[in-house]
Amino acid sequence: MFIGCTLSPHVIIPCYVVHRKAAIYLISIFTVILTLLTPVQARENVYPIPENGARLIGQDELYEVKKGDYFHSIAQFYNIGLVALMDANPGIDPFLPTQGTTLKIPTRMLLPDVAYQGIVINLPELRLYYFEKNTNKVYVFPIGIGRLGRETPIMETTIRTKIKNPSWTPTAKIRADYLALHGNELPAVVLAGKNNPLGDYALQLAFADYSYLIHGTNQNFGIGMRVSAGCIRLNPVDIAWLFQQVAKGEPVRIINEPIKVSTEPNGKNILEVHAPLSITSEEKENNLLWVGDKVKFKNRNKVNNLKVKEALLSHQGLAVNVDK
Secondary structure, three states, rough: OEEEOOOOOOOHHHHHHHOOHHHHHHHOHHHHHHHHOOOOOOOEEEEEOOOOOOOOEEEEEEOOOOOOOOHHHHHHHHHHOOOHHHHHHOOOOOOOOOOEEEEEEOEEOOOOOOOOOEEEEEHHEEHHHHEEOOOOEEEEEEEEEEEOOOOOOOOOEEEEEEEEOOOOOOOOHHHHHHHHHHOOOOOOEEOOOOOOOOOOOEEEEOOOOOOOOOOOOOOOOOOEEEEEOOOOOOOHHHHHHHHOOOOOOOOOEEEEOEEEEEEOOOOOEEEEEEEOOOOOHHHHHHHHOOOOOOOOOOOOEEEHHHHHHHHHOOOOOOOOEOOO
């Protein structure tokens, strides 16, 4: 069942109806404009961890578009990723959705099929799960991850150290790329402050050469997208909260699982499919269909194969019931 909600009107950004990839590109062009907008107060997405082996959390919600709405402000309000909102609502203009249009808000999901400990990041979801110690709560945050060519790696690691007001030392490659793109050089070290892209807090991961961080941002943009140089980026309010909760040595697991499957204790078969981290649309479809042959439910005889195929091809990121 979906729940309806309303949101106050916001600034209109004129645009044209575009496809998913083109929309993401055009949204990047408007980074400076969006940074100047007054941020929308985001809500906290915290869920009780279900019992008896169930993995389905949250509930789907519906939102009716009001005059002046655009996807960026709606995603901020619900504290979900921009791409997640676009994938759940294909064919709708993310800059200027038609007033009265009903949007699906992807706030129902399957927990990743891993141990419920510490921080778990599923790259295709563009989500971070934090399993709070000594409680039955899980907090879910949208994240930005490494862009194409600077992918965030899969890993099992821990929090090495916590850094408040971090300085940023861009790598030689980042400085070279910046010079080629902008025609001027980045400083060797960017001190803490409003010009530091790491924001106010950083969690250093004990992986490889310790260059990977979970950090904040100094921009009102980029969460829920593939925009970073490999680190994991959170909204400032989210990283500020997470920074206070986690401890050094806390486990961090980064996985790449575009398909999540569960037969719930009530017998319902739930499938959630996200776009894989591939290059072309053809690769995405082929990869998902190939993996789809390996999707296994405990009570397969109850599964509607057409619903499964539709979910695999559309990869809307919604947890759907695929029973007959």
